[in-house]
Amino acid sequence: MDFLSILQIFDSGTRLATPLLFACLAGLFSERAGIFDIGLEAKILVSAFLAAAVATQTGSVWLGLIAGVSASVVFSGIHGLASITFRGNQLISGVALNFLASGLTVLIGQAWFGLGGRTPGLKPAERFLPLELPFAESLSGVPVFGPIYKELISGHTLLVYVGLLMVPLSWFILYRTRFGLRLRAVGENPAAVDTAGISVVKLRYSSMLIAGILCGLAGVYLSTGLGAGFGKEMSAGRGYIALAALIFAKWRPWYALGATFLFGLLEAIANRYQNIDLGGFIVPVQFMQALPYILTVIILAGFIGSAIPPRAGGQPYVKER
Amino acid sequence: MTLTQKFLGAAATLALTAGAALADPAIIFDLGGKFDKSFNESGFNGAERWAAETGGTYLEIELQSDAQREQALRRFAEVGANPIVTMGFQMTSVIEQVAPDYPDTKFVNIDGWANLPNVQTISFAEHEGSYLVGMLAAMKSETGTISFVGGMDIPLIRKFACGYAQGAAAVNADITVIANMTGTTPAAWNDPVKGSELTRAQMSQGSDVVFAAAGSTGLGVLQTAADEGILSIGVDANQNYLHPGSVLTSMLKRVDVAVYNAMMAGDALETGFFGLGVAEEGVGYALDEHNAGLVTDDMVAQVEAAKAAIIAGTLSVHDYSSDDTCPVLNF
Numbered sequence: 001m002d003f004l005s006i007l008q009i010f011d012s013g014t015r016l017a018t019p020l021l022f023a024c025l026a027g028l029f030s031e032r033a034g035i036f037d038i039g040l041e042a043k044i045l046v047s048a049f050l051a052a053a054v055a056t057q058t059g060s061v062w063l064g065l066i067a068g069v070s071a072s073v074v075f076s077g078i079h080g081l082a083s084i085t086f087r088g089n090q091l092i093s094g095v096a097l098n099f100l101a102s103g104l105t106v107l108i109g110q111a112w113f114g115l116g117g118r119t120p121g122l123k124p125a126e127r128f129l130p131l132e133l134p135f136a137e138s139l140s141g142v143p144v145f146g147p148i149y150k151e152l153i154s155g156h157t158l159l160v161y162v163g164l165l166m167v168p169l170s171w172f173i174l175y176r177t178r179f180g181l182r183l184r185a186v187g188e189n190p191a192a193v194d195t196a197g198i199s200v201v202k203l204r205y206s207s208m209l210i211a212g213i214l215c216g217l218a219g220v221y222l223s224t225g226l227g228a229g230f231g232k233e234m235s236a237g238r239g240y241i242a243l244a245a246l247i248f249a250k251w252r253p254w255y256a257l258g259a260t261f262l263f264g265l266l267e268a269i270a271n272r273y274q275n276i277d278l279g280g281f282i283v284p285v286q287f288m289q290a291l292p293y294i295l296t297v298i299i300l301a302g303f304i305g306s307a308i309p310p311r312a313g314g315q316p317y318v319k320e321r
Numbered sequence: 322m323t324l325t326q327k328f329l330g331a332a333a334t335l336a337l338t339a340g341a342a343l344a345d346p347a348i349i350f351d352l353g354g355k356f357d358k359s360f361n362e363s364g365f366n367g368a369e370r371w372a373a374e375t376g377g378t379y380l381e382i383e384l385q386s387d388a389q390r391e392q393a394l395r396r397f398a399e400v401g402a403n404p405i406v407t408m409g410f411q412m413t414s415v416i417e418q419v420a421p422d423y424p425d426t427k428f429v430n431i432d433g434w435a436n437l438p439n440v441q442t443i444s445f446a447e448h449e450g451s452y453l454v455g456m457l458a459a460m461k462s463e464t465g466t467i468s469f470v471g472g473m474d475i476p477l478i479r480k481f482a483c484g485y486a487q488g489a490a491a492v493n494a495d496i497t498v499i500a501n502m503t504g505t506t507p508a509a510w511n512d513p514v515k516g517s518e519l520t521r522a523q524m525s526q527g528s529d530v531v532f533a534a535a536g537s538t539g540l541g542v543l544q545t546a547a548d549e550g551i552l553s554i555g556v557d558a559n560q561n562y563l564h565p566g567s568v569l570t571s572m573l574k575r576v577d578v579a580v581y582n583a584m585m586a587g588d589a590l591e592t593g594f595f596g597l598g599v600a601e602e603g604v605g606y607a608l609d610e611h612n613a614g615l616v617t618d619d620m621v622a623q624v625e626a627a628k629a630a631i632i633a634g635t636l637s638v639h640d641y642s643s644d645d646t647c648p649v650l651n652f
Contacts (some may be wrong), residue, residue: 008525012518056354116356116383118537121544121563227514228544231537232354236512269502269519271515286505 005090007151007269014156015226017264018163022218023242024249025170025190026211030076032174032251033207034187034312038094040215041239042101043252046152047219049074049105049164050231052119053112055126064126068223069216072308075101084204087316098239106232117232119223122184128157156224157225159217170253183207187310191193199316218242244296250307266292346371347380347402351409353431353510353536359557360536364408364431366558379584385553387507390415398423404441404590405429406583410477411507416440417456429583429592430444431464431576432477439508441592447477447572448484449631450604451532452638453624454554454572455488457606460620461498461552461569466497468528470519470542472511472535474502476642478524480554481534481572483647484638490649491627499523503538510579513541521543530554530569543568552615561611563588567616571607578603600632 024039029036051068061075075097082093096187103258106117112120140150174180182203186193190200218238223230249255270288300307334509341344348368350361361383365523368379377420380402382393394415397405404427407416420428428440435442469485471478471517486498496617501519503509516538520531531546533539534556539556539565539637546553555561562568583590597603604623608616630636 005525008522012521016518114356116354118354121540168630222514227541228548229513229540231511231513231540233508233511234514236508237512242649271518272525285502286580288505299499 012268013265015263019218020260024245026214027246032187032209034089036314039097042097043072043215044219044235045101047216048223049230051220052223068220072216073212076208080208119230121229130155159221167257344403347397348406350383357537363558364580367577371584429581443606446598448638450572451481452488452550455485459489459492464527466527467530468499470533471502480641483641486650510536512549516541517545559607565611573605
């Protein structure tokens with residue numbers, strides 16, 4: 001394996017990790033505020049659909065982006081309504097949203113475009129195209145750094161860079177601002193936050209709003225950055241992998257980057273080397289494809305130490321009994 | 322027997338005969354969906370052609386999950402649809418269970434292997450069609466590396482890959498063929514993002530022509546090939562128009578003809594095994610205005626020569642599904 005193919009695998013891993021990263025950060029904000037979000041998958045799906053549908057109708061990827069993110073925020077709002085205002089079971093609400101998104105996207109897509117739930121293929125203006133960073137060509141002659149810059153760092157779509165920026169931003173918001181402190185507190189001990197005179201409901205809703213926006217970006221990237229159009233069930237379980245990555249990351253932004261990148265990388269390796277030959281013994285492709293899931297089980301079984309979720313996670317807050 | 326019972330019985334008989342007299346054909350689309358621009362859509366086009374020519378109507382369902390297979394098949398058989406056309410090998414085991422219960426109904430299974438007195442099983446010689454497009458790919462490749470993206474990893478898809486590799490090797494003995502499968506579950510037919518990543522991975526290994534036999538996943542392959550400026554080959558239906566100038570050709574599998582013929586035959590449908598190869602025009606390669614600039618007359622002449630040799634029997638293409646091995650390609 002030469003240097004260039006290693007770079008290409010990392011490049012592919014970065015692309016594949018981006019939707020996971022957005023979704024993982026969305027889950028991070030939501031769960032840090034004490035709301036389990038099984039419905040990440042649903043939000044990715046609706047935003048991927050609406051982004052592609054609006055982009056193809058209007059010819060503008062930016063309108064698609066707005067539409068996709070709005071759809072995800074609406075779903076987040078429904079989840080918030082069910083689990084904050086009406087104090088319903090958060091897992092059930094999330095699962096219900098997943099079913100809703102899976103059916104709704106295909107139903108509306110079929111009625112709208114008549115292509116069996118798919119949107120028409122997107123033209124270049126309706127997609128996020130790869131950005132060539134400045135000096136990528138001229139620096140490519142520089143040893144080691146040149147190819148790294150050209151192959152790995154340059155040539156991604158805008159949303160990939162936005163995703164990477166979201167990591168320090170999330171860290172800053174959660175750990176260096178008053179809002180972040182309160183958000184984390186509301187996931188650990190909402191009663192204490194309430195005693196201090198801060199609205200638990202408001203905090204939790206704002207966490208849902210942030211989660212909606214981030215998850216929306218994951219979906220938008222999927223249908224207008226990675227792919228060119230929406231296909232039914234195109235999220236392909238990425239919302240669930242993001243949840244696994246979230247546990248793996250122990251609900252921390254920088255760890256989330258590492259965890260999602262690891263999953264992206266594993267997928268890239270499985271794509272590139274479908275059968276790995278280890279001197280006489282061939283690792284079958286099925287094993288490579290199952291590896292992210294196997295790894296999750298192994299890692300969660302104790303390799304990362306204990307992953308302790310926010311203490312008030314999953315419980316609706318009741319002021320007085 | 323009371324009078325009421327007699328009346329009820331008579332009414333029931335009448336209802337049954339009325340149902341049988343209708344005898345609309347039915348078609349069951351598989352998980353890829355009716356508009357996959359490929360296998361299922363080709364079947365849909367055949368059914369639509371039948372409807373347009375005869376003015377008849379047909380029943381249809383798009384399966385959403387594996388659990389619906391038996392239910393859908395039984396429902397169509399119960400309402401008296403005849404014949405019932407099913408798309409894809411995954412219906413075979415269900416037909417084997419259901420068909421004996423409805424001996425008067427004729428079933429058609431495309432790509433299957435059910436062996437029952439009231440079932441018509443149609444198989445295509447995909448290896449022959451793939452051989453022809455493999456030749457075109459090898460003639461067009463400048464890097465000496467071409468690739469293949471399959472959908473679900475099953476013998477049928479390996480049959481495509483193996484024929485493709487043989488055709489390529491016939492043109493250029495030193496050619497490298499990279500073959501990748503999208504997955505091992507039916508979801509592999511519906512993952513354009515993965516198809517796109519596989520294509521990029523193959524490109525980085527030098528491939529400049531990619532053949533997709535992967536249902537909707539293939540749309541991602543064709544899209545990426547167009548974005549990155551390499552050539553692609555479509556499958557089942559003619560997909561040349563999707564990205565004019567980038568799709569080299571399409572491996573045609575005339576599912577539409579098979580469906581049309583089955584619906585035309587109606588109750589008089591012949592049962593048993595039918596193989597459609599190059600000779601029967603069941604498989605082939607697509608030439609139209611969208612790829613006219615990509616395929617030269619010389620290339621066509623070579624492929625036509627191979628086609629004639631296959632029909633004449635002087636050239637035989639190894640069929641992967643006959644012995645589960647491929648002489649020129651390691652999976």
